[in-house]
Amino acid sequence: MYGAEGGGRKGRSQEGKRSGMEFSAEAKARIEKLKTRYPEVQATLLPVLHIAQEEFGWISPEVEECVAKYLGLPPTQVHGVATFYTMYNKKPVGKYHIQVCTNIGCSLLGADHLVQYLAKKLKIHAGETTPDKKFTLNEVECLGACGFAPVMQINDHYFENLTKEKIDDILKNIEAVMAERDKELQPPAPEAEKEKAPEQEQGE
Numbered sequence: 001m002y003g004a005e006g007g008g009r010k011g012r013s014q015e016g017k018r019s020g021m022e023f024s025a026e027a028k029a030r031i032e033k034l035k036t037r038y039p040e041v042q043a044t045l046l047p048v049l050h051i052a053q054e055e056f057g058w059i060s061p062e063v064e065e066c067v068a069k070y071l072g073l074p075p076t077q078v079h080g081v082a083t084f085y086t087m088y089n090k091k092p093v094g095k096y097h098i099q100v101c102t103n104i105g106c107s108l109l110g111a112d113h114l115v116q117y118l119a120k121k122l123k124i125h126a127g128e129t130t131p132d133k134k135f136t137l138n139e140v141e142c143l144g145a146c147g148f149a150p151v152m153q154i155n156d157h158y159f160e161n162l163t164k165e166k167i168d169d170i171l172k173n174i175e176a177v178m179a180e181r182d183k184e185l186q187p188p189a190p191e192a193e194k195e196k197a198p199e200q201e202q203g204e
Contacts (some may be wrong), residue, residue: 021066027055031070041071045081049088058089065166086140094129096174099153102139105146113140114150117164121171157181 023031030051034044048067049059059082059141068075082088089097102111115137119125122135128141130138145151148160152167155178159170170177 021056021062023052023055023066024072027051028070042073042077044071045078046085047072049078049082053088082111092129092135095136096134096154096178097136098140099140100126100150101141101143101145101149101153103142103146109149111150111162114152114162114164114167118167122165129176154178155184156185 004066018081031044031048034047035041038044041096045067052063052067053059056066064078064082065075067073067078068078071078084088099110100106100115100118102115104203115126117136122137124130124135124137126137140153143151143153143158145160148158150162151158151160152162153159154170154174157178159166
């Protein structure tokens with residue numbers, strides 16, 4: 001069985017390395033908002049690592065140093081957390097990071113065969129990325145959706161009750177599928193906007 005190198009989101013920089021690495025203004029604003037929700041800065045480490053992964057694509061040693069410096073935490077503490085959790089990518093991943101659960105529940109329902117099927121379709125092995133950097137395939141131990149096995153996660157989205165036919169359809173329409181799923185994650189419009197809409201319609 002191939003080991004997974006982590007899961008999570010794609011970032012705007014798949015290399016995740018640059019000299020003088022620093023968070024963008026938008027990322028800093030998100031982090032500062034997080035700080036107001038926690039009593040101690042170290043409690044923000046997990047969500048800040050998620051922001052860092054979105055920002056830089058993966059958690060490289062340079063990213064760990066960036067996070068440690070910004071939060072004022074020891075680099076060893078940031079490294080320990082980042083390497084403990086598999087949801088943080090420890091190496092660059094493709095635009096679409098496919099993680100297939102191969103824990104007992106999913107395995108009993110054919111997950112191992114689905115990993116082989118995906119590997120054959122993408123022409124890579126688990127733990128590898130396609131030459132065009134579009135797909136990375138990994139096996140993970142559990143995605144916490146045993147009642148819907150077999151399950152895979154692509155970036156932030158779960159795909160459940162998988163079959164080869166479902167996988168074919170997802171990969172064939174990957175751009176549209178992911179765009180639709182991303183819309184579902186967007187926060188709802190503020191209440192003020194919702195109340196304003198009917199008033200505009202009446203005025204018309």
